[in-house]
Amino acid sequence: MKVSYLVGNLTGVALIALFVTACATPPEDPEALAEYEEITDPLEPTNRKIFALNQGLDRALFKPLAKAYVLLPDPVRDSIGGMIENVAAPVNLANDILQGEFSRAGVTLKRFAINSTIGIGGMFDAASRMGIEEHHSEDFGQTLAMWGSPAGPYIVIPVFGPSSPRAITGKVADSFLDPWAYIFADQDAKIEYWLIRGGIEGVDERARVLDVLDDIEEGSLDFYATVRSLYRQRRKAAILNGGQEEGVPGPSIMSQVDDFPNDDEASLVH
């Protein structure tokens, strides 16, 4: 069976699972309705099923792979991480520019030029050693957010996990922005490239949160709800380009309840 055929079928099954199954019914009580709209998870019953499926996959496949991956010596993993970042640089650059972030685009470009050459394809982070700002990543989902597009409902995708229509659209757009994909003229070769690259990126990412996720799951009463909240907040922080690091206060939370002092109007003291 051809790889493209297999992938096509899997995507089809996933889409059917997403859109055919029943949605949650919105509550009638106004306060409950406000809460329902705030969490924007109308597909929750289906999402929970896919989440459970993904957890099974994680236990059987991704977590063991990640555990084996962390056995590699640190410098080897650093090199793999560096190459992943370097391969993603053209897409990052395009999104930096599309967001009008020209100084960040400069950082991406400099890092790519230096690490591709002196750093041998990203294996060594020569750019950071030369005093250039650390790596950051941008995707088209973030660009859409900057352009004012809402995230839309929460969606859990089989294998890939938490997402949203905006993030999915972004992923598709990024695949067109990616220059490497155009090297492979043949469709199957292209899909193999995505699978291999996605696989390495996935294991690397999973390995970075081995302990953190275990702790969170152990301390969770409802792991699904926790992950949903974490995903949303992380995405928001990524869209704001880690505002906190640049001295802008993070999303104000206390304004949401009367019990807490409002720090909406936080002003710079230092």
Place this chain on the structure above:
Amino acid sequence: MNVSPLSRWLLLCVVFMAVGPISSISSVWAEGSLGPAEAFIQDFGDRAINALTEEGLPTKELRARFEKLYEEGFDSPAIGRFVLGRYWKKASKEEREKFQGLFDTFVVQTYSAKFRHYGGETFTVTESQRSKGGSTFVVSSKVQQPSGAPPIMLSWRVSESDDAYKIYDITVEGVSMVITQRSEFASVIRSGGGKIEALINALHDKTTKLSSKESEGGNVNN
């Protein structure tokens, strides 16, 4: 201008003598400008790292130390109210008390456990922002990891009353602890038919399960 090597050397000496004291003054100045809320967080963070990342600390001791720090530094009643969200108003006095007790235990058990994987970190407050005319602060800080991995960005929300500071939230890399907790608790209550009792029962089960881990003993810091 023609400058002989000797006078150039003398000039350098003069420059160094002048710059030396200035730079040491400026570092004293920088330390002096640490606002009271920043100083509170710097001190609290240093003490937390010292107390909680000690190697070979048994679970029981780790929890005891965490509990002491939590009681001292955090506004737990305000946090309890916030994480219960809109259900706080609906809860009876008895439910509120029951919830608060279980929630404090839950925080100590689950958040102390997160320190198992740490050791050798350094903690630095970077800046703070104050609400306009208000008594709340957002204090930004970073935790430098011994592995040389990128620092973890933490921001602390602190309120001031009667010259005492209390923490009411920590944001780790953009993730707020109280928002995450509130979102999870709301979900537990919703799936329990909108009853606060469902959350109280879930918290009871969880804390009971986690306490049995304590009696297993063992060293938590590897």
